[in-house]
Amino acid sequence: MxxxxxxxxxxxxxxxxxxxxxxxxxxxxxxxxxxxxxxxxxxxxxxxxxxxxxxxxxxxxxxxxxxxxxxxxSTNVTSFFRESAQWIWLEGYLPALIASKKDKKIRIWSAGCSSGEEPYTILMFLQHHLPDFQSWDIKILATDISSKVLSKAIAGHYESKQVELLPKEMVMKSFDKVQVDSVLRYQIRPFLKQKVVFRLYNLITDPFFFKNKFDMIFCRNVMIYFDDVNRHELIEKYTRVLPKGAPLFLGSSESLTTHKETLKLLGSSIYQKI
Ligand SMILES: C[S@@+](CC[C@H](N)C(=O)[O-])C[C@H]1O[C@@H](n2cnc3c(N)ncnc32)[C@H](O)[C@@H]1O
Known part of the structure; x- marks a missing residue:
């Protein structure tokens, strides 16, 4: 070369x-x-x-x-249960969410989902913490700009070294062991995968056609490459589709200096719509 x-x-x-x-x-x-x-x-x-x-x-x-x-x-680096403090916070927030959801419908957006670890973590988390998980109508919209990472996310195969870090009980409930090219892999179970809708979507240039609200939005470690103008516009769009009280999760190194009148910082890069 x-x-x-x-x-x-x-x-x-x-x-x-x-x-x-x-x-x-x-x-x-x-x-x-x-x-x-x-x-x-x-x-x-x-x-x-x-x-x-x-x-x-x-x-x-x-x-x-x-x-x-x-x-x-850019980087597609991601992992299961990334930003542990946010999952701990979510555990405390869940009872209030459950109580407000008489229709048992939960809608979440994982924006910049990379190879799927983030949306699947959300499902594993809910599976673990909702006592009657199967009776809930849960849909995760998982979007990314890269078709390459989305194909990985849709395949849902993960290396053993990644999955074996998770609690054993969770692994048993959420993954099937499969052989891919004679290598042991863990595949996310179909009943979980079918709750995720994966879409190719550019957060900056694609039209923002979302009408329904999301109960929470994850946009973690995505805006690091965006300039202030694009970041500002994107956050404004998020505030339009988050109901009052709903959280917006950013990456731990990301913070907002704008939107103080619509988003309140709760700590650990978690913002709440006010
Ligand atoms: C570092 S990964 C973060 C993955 C996950 N959110 C996490 O925190 O583990 C950033 C992802 O954002 C995606 N991304 C970057 N710019 C984007 C854009 N304009 N629209 C949609 N996705 C974008 C990248 O393709 C990449 O998969």
């Missing part, structure tokens, strides 16, 4: 394009990261310059190269 230089004017092209298409705001310092992470791709495609790769990227109407580019420069 030979090293291809990324010229400043080429970086600007990528920067403008990626901001327009996905709302990701790449600072000047990210030039080295783009060069480093995309060099292999240029070699694979037998392209000699980043300008050629830019033309390739913008002419791909399938959007697959854009997905590849976004995956290369």
């Amino acid at each position: 030979f090293e291809i230089e990324l010229k400043p004017e080429e970086f600007t092209l990528f920067r403008n394009y990626i901001y327009k298409k996905v709302g990701i705001s790449l600072s000047e310092q990210k030039s080295t990261l783009v060069k480093g992470r995309l060099n292999k791709r240029l070699n694979q495609l037998s392209l000699n310059s980043f300008r050629d790769y830019y033309d390739y990227l913008i002419s791909d109407i399938s959007g697959e190269e854009l997905t590849f580019f976004v995956s290369a420069i």
Whole structure:
């Protein structure tokens, strides 16, 4: 593999394009990261310059190269029961939610769900804490910009080292053991998976057509790449579909300096609609 230089004017092209298409705001310092992470791709495609790769990227109407580019420069890192303090908080909040739900309907949005650990954690949590779980009408909307991670989420196969960290009882209730290419994997059980609707959805550029409210929204570790304008607009949209009292979960390193009149910080990056 030979090293291809990324010229400043080429970086600007990528920067403008990626901001327009996905709302990701790449600072000047990210030039080295783009060069480093995309060099292999240029070699694979037998392209000699980043300008050629830019033309390739913008002419791909399938959007697959854009997905590849976004995956290369961002992170899909996730895990089951990430941000433990939030799950502890949710345990305390659950009785009030249950009491307010006479119709036994729960609707949750996992926005930027990556490979599915977050929506499946929500289900495992509810399965564990709702005594009559089966009698509830639960739907999780799980969305992401990347078709690659969504395919993983839909397959619902996880490595043993990831799943075996969970309590044994939970694993037995929520997963089936399967062999994938002669390797032991844990597959999320079908009756849980069918409660999740996975959708390809760009939080910045796709139309916000949601009319019904969500009982809670998880948007954790997603907005780290967004600039203030996009972050502000997205939070405003969330406040439109959260009823009074409902929580919005962000990543532990994320905090809001705006929307103080509509969202109250409860701690551990949990905000409540007021
Ligand atoms: C670091 S992962 C976080 C996964 C999970 N929420 C968690 O906290 O474990 C960030 C996810 O956000 C997705 N993402 C980034 N920009 C997005 C956008 N504009 N619209 C939708 N999803 C986006 C990425 O594809 C990635 O899967």
